[in-house]
Amino acid sequence: MKPAIPESARLLHSRRAEQVILFTIGRQMFAIAAESVREIRSTDTLAGAASEIEFSEVEKVRHTIERGRHTYYVVNGCAHFRLRVVRPSLAMILREFRVVVLVDGIDRMAEIPAVYPLPRAFSGEERAWYRGLAYLEDHVIPVIHPGGFLTRDEFHRLDQAVLAAASLREMQGAAQA
Amino acid sequence: MMAVTNPASTSFVLLRVGERRFAFPANIVTELAPPVRLHTFPHASPLLTGVIVRRARIIPVYDAGSVLTGKRMMSHRFYLIARREFGKATELSAIPVDGECELATGEMQPPPPGQPNYVTGTVQVRDEMLDVLDLEALVTSQPARSAGELEPEATA
DSSP states (O other): OOOOOOGGGBTTSOOOOEEEEEEEETTEEEEEEGGGEEEEEEHHHHHTTEEEOTTOSSTTEEEEEEETTEEEEEEEHHHHHTOOOOOOOEEEEESSSSEEEEESEEEEEEEESOOBOOOTTOOSTHHHHEEEEEEETTEEEEEEOGGGSSOHHHHHHHHHHHHHHHHHHHHHHHHHO | OEEEOOTTSEEEEEEEETTEEEEEEGGGEEEEEOOOOOBOOOOOOTTEEEEEEETTEEEEEEOHHHHHTSEEOSOOSEEEEEEEEETTEEEEEEEEESSOOEEEEEOEEOOOTTOOTTEEEEEEETTEEEEEEOHHHHHTSOOSSOGGGOEEOOOO
């Protein structure tokens, strides 16, 4: 006899409800736990504080923002999810990761009854991108894993690039003096 | 679903994808579902087109047509829902199909030489010889051509 489909895959299975922010990148809606987001700002208000990374080895990151003596990396959401690139209007500053995600719009906050596991058939990078799927008002919405925007290796490479740029600026400053 | 029975033989579900008919072992098929809404989101898994929600479950949908016919299926009439095994775990999988399915019995014969690895044999149903498909090999196959080159299936 074949094993039964695990109960965890059923939508009827009750779990802990969660507050999420529903946002869009391109035409795609995503959800992220509200507690994972520190702040949402217009990209215009951040423009003055952003510094360009001259030699970013991580294509989806072109800028940094200094916040509280930490360097945050600005991830283009379209590039991250390989969606058609549009001009983002909002920046979502994450709480536990040094990441600012450029998004197109905030839809609303909502309570989702559960986060259901991503089916095992999904075996690519999306396993790092998503914590799972939410089912809300007849829509299946991927729930973002906030740690999935940049890998540890990408953070390391970006930190190295920022350090190298700072050293270069110091040397150029010293030479001019 | 019509039935053609022969108690001494193995049961197969016959399905139509594009212009061709294929057979799946009946023991992995759970149901033929109506064309419910396909939910899509970004991912990097080949062959998957999205998920459907059926009987309170989220079920991944595979574009098997791109492997079997070289054409992406733009329209379909049903989803064939079958079990796919992942080690000890089992997960439902959906494959868009073009017409009603038929339950038939027959003796599976070895596949002719040169068949792709997802064809595990052939079965004769009336005067028609059909390829018997292996779900695991099928959904882990590469599309007949790269995704950007696939021709859309003509709509009915």
